[in-house]
Amino acid sequence: MKNSPYIPSTDLDQKEMLQTIGAKTFKDLLNDVPKKMLFPALELKEALSEQELVEFFELMANNNFASKSISSFMGGGAYNHYIPSTVKSMIQRGEFLTSYTPYQPEASQGTLQVGFEFQSMIAQLFDMEVCNAGMYDGPTALAEAALMACRIKRNNTVVIHSSIPEKSLEVIKAYSKWQDIELINYDDMSNDESSEYGCLLVQSPNQYGEIEDVEKLADEIHSKNGLIVQHTYPISLGLLKPPGQLSVDIATAEGQPLGVPVSFGGPFIGLLTCKKEYIRQLPGRIIGQTVDKNNKVSYALTLQTREQHIRRESATSNICTSTQLIGLMVAVYLATMGPNGIKSVAETSYHRAHYFASELDKIDDFKLVSKNFFNEFVIETKIDVSKINKVLLKNNIEGGIDISDKDSNKIMFAVTELNSPEIIRKTIDILGEKID
Amino acid sequence: MINKEQTLLMNQSKKGRKAINLPSIGVPETSLPDSKFLRKDIELPEVAQLDLIRYFTNLSSLNYSIDTNFYPLGSCTMKYNPKINEQISAIKGFASSHPNQSDENIQGNLEIMYDLQNELGEITGLPAVSLAPLAGAQGEYAGLLIAREYHNHNNQKNRNIALIPDSAHGTNPASASMAGLDAVTIKTTNEGDIDLEDLKNKVNENVCVLMLTLPSTLGLFEPNILEITKIIHDNGGLVYADGANLNALLGITKFGELGIDICHSNLHKTFSTPHGGGGPGSGPVMVAKFLEKYLPYPHIKKDGGKFIQYKPEFSVGRLNGFYGSFGILVRAYAYIRSLGAEGLREISENAIINANYIQERLKEHYELTSSRRCMHETVLSASKQKEDGVKAIDIAKKLLDEGFHAPTMYFPLIVEEALMIEPTESESKETIDKFITAMIKISELSKTNPDEITNAPLNLPVERLDEAQAARNPVLAWEKK
Ligand SMILES: Cc1ncc(COP(=O)(O)O)c(C=O)c1O
Helix, strand or coil: CCCCCCCCCCHHHHHHHHHHHCCCCHHHHHCCCCHHHCCCCCCCCCCCCHHHHHHHHHHHHHCEHHHHCCEECCCCCCCCCCCCHHHHHHCCCHHHHCCCCCCCHHHEHHHHHHHHHHHHHHHHHHCCCEECCCECCHHHHHHHHHHHHHHHHCCCEEEECCCCCHHHHHHHHHHHCCCCCEEEEHHHCCCCCCCCCCEEEEECCCCCCECCCHHHHHHHHHCCCCEEEEEECHHHHHCECCHHHCCCCEEEEECCCCCCCCHHHCCCCEEEEECHHHHHHCCCCCEEEEEECCCCEEEEECCHHHCHHHHHHHCCCCCCCCCHHHHHHHHHHHHHHHHHHHHHHHHHHHHHHHHHHHHHHCCCCEEECCCCECCEEEEEECCCHHHHHHHHHHCCEECCEECCCCCCEEEEEECCCCCCHHHHHHHHHHHHCCCC | CCCCCCCCHHHHCCCCCCCCCCCCCCCCCCCCCCHHHECCCCCCCCCCHHHHHHHHHHHHCCECCCCCCCCCECCCCCCCCCHHHHHHHCCHHHHCCCCCCCHHHEHHHHHHHHHHHHHHHHHHCCCEEECCCCCHHHHHHHHHHHHHHHHHHCCCCCCCEEEEECCCCCHHHHHHHHCCCEEEEECECCCCCECHHHHHHHCCCCEEEEEEECCCCCCCCCCCHHHHHHHHHHCCCEEEEEHHHHHHCCCCCCHHHHCCCEEECCCCCCCCCCCCCCCCCCCCEEECHHHHHHCCECEEEEECCEEEEECCCCCCCECCCCCCCHHHHHHHHHHHHHHHHHHHHHHHHHHHHHHHHHHHHHCCCCEECCCCCCCCCEEEECHHHHCCCCCHHHHHHHHHHCCCCCCEECCCCCCCCEEEECCCCCCCHHHHHHHHHHHHHHHHHHHHCHHHHHCCCCCCCCCCECHHHHHHCCCCCCCCC
């Protein structure tokens, strides 16, 4: 008897196969493995039946606050937006879920056409010419965009604007450390006419939710022969001018807000778009339209000579497996929303955030410091932020992010369409009471 | 198979249709930002909900997948992806768990990660584990960063060479480049083993790391592994194992005991998480204890009764926005817990028997690269068939027509007309026998009627594509007619 329901071979099947192979026992197949190192002791936790497995993981999940959360105001790179039933049902289809990278296009038109839809809709949302089939996550997309810009400009100086959050900067450092790339702060950029840079990285809405004047920054770096790379929040593009209308050369984003659960930070999807002239420097997979022998429209992976399996050490990136299934979620999400839906989600998030912020500002001890923000804002307070969050947690509400520095206590809230007007009012009431 | 063309959404779109109702704003409105920041219009499809569902459902039916077809794609370990793991990863307490939440409110997540770190450490014999890497390639990159930082720390900045066998996967040299290492190619023998003479000639005081795939990309266990790791260590270098092929080694042998210092493993292969048509994946990196202090962060440890995240002392840094591919980690841990030590060993045992059975039964029909026993996969060559005008790609396409996904073709690069077959433990003898019958039939057909193979596929939604046109004149997004 086998220990696993995932193995169909019976003892008899095994015996027959070994006979055909001409081996007496399984061990006879392992002659190349050093004898002393064969069949080591393996001390693992005991195996669980399916039912026990569910019980165990339910128990683990209950040790997370999220199991009882009724609403969340937490953002900072991962956002709670409503996930439509269409998205949830389509990702369960095994034909999408359990297929491999579409190296055999004739047997993968489903994955390929969905990928083409994804590229099309992201390009439209960003108003950029081209988009690849997806990167690992937002910060890695931004880091690879910086490397890409340096290759295009043959200039290895990357200028970092203060709008870029610390976590993204850390990823950029890990990606560029051994590549002779110099990272400098925007404030240290020289005013000298003749100085040139590879690129300027800016995030808008920025790390505190405020809208940056990207166009102005674009002009500035273009005058120094560098590219502008904008990292953005894709939902905001339902309301705000997209990168393609801001003179942006390469635009990236964390795609998670478009129909993907926050899931403790992953799996997410990095969005990477650019002007068409730069496609030969794009990392990652790209799906293109073509025809088959009978001239029927069809889809295939394309421009593969950029990639590791062909170009090896000279590839534009080492990325191989990326995030196709998350791309499906994003594609179904955007198709479900349509132009009016995405606009509605953006506007609802905007207005609810501004309402919440202005009401909080009215409370003694709370001061709104953000001005031109989208859906995320900062409140300065005398109260210890952990105390604020504790009070909210008691009411099963997930509070904001503690961004206090040595000068003052600060809390950052994100608001989306998932924070109902009732919850917002309730939260205002709770925070209006004395906290200690 | 449905063979009607699926019209792109933008071409189905009609103003006034929608697929969802959304809540109204519901609070007093604020003025909008300055108009120079505002968008005018957005071009996205407008479709009704049923049309949307039908579109994506019909598209899904154009795919081959593990759930519908035998998928013997070598180096990809297309095993069954248990449904229970999907259900578990969707539990609210995981799926809606926010990554910026503080440690005391995410103890369940941290405990799972801590336990998974330990289980993977025990399975590979490399006890210090980071779950951060988002796929195999990122795991490789993390491993190389660790190797570089280690040498750096020991005042050996000069070590800037990665030795990489010519049979390696493309991500190996690509990752080496990203880590600023010069990729120096090591020859392999006809059987894909490291050429020891070549290795000895190329090893020197500038070698940072040897990147070795074990079992090799030919599906064979490197018989000189102990000698190889000794050569590298004697020269002060580290040994990295690409563990994409770990499905052959569960409970069979441990990397750590073979002298390997660093490895990665693809959870989306050996540990059954679904491949999703090309990700998301997860590629944890496992290292020997002396390298623990270089691991990426956040890393999870246990402190008293609590699980906490921390940054190892000489950490190579942060590889992504948060903790890694958490939803994938949950699935992989559920898989490991559903099997236990004995169950995992059986996985490898059956994967190896199935591959050897295929190799044995096909060796008279296809050229075999080695007469040795294989591990979890076997690499055949279509060189005989090529004499009749039938190439590996033709055989692959004909197999698609017969209802099987194709093996990996033209990899590893050192084998002419390579067909790399990995059946995994998930397949029954009956399924495997049908596949063998189809392979034999194709081999016979190559002598009698090669055109029938070179014209394939004929039974799929599309016939062979003009891939050259796709690259020559790239159409990468919907365009208005
Ligand atoms: C041997 C080998 N190494 C590395 C990789 C890269 O893994 P990933 O695609 O997850 O980046 C793969 C699979 O694609 C592989 O087969």
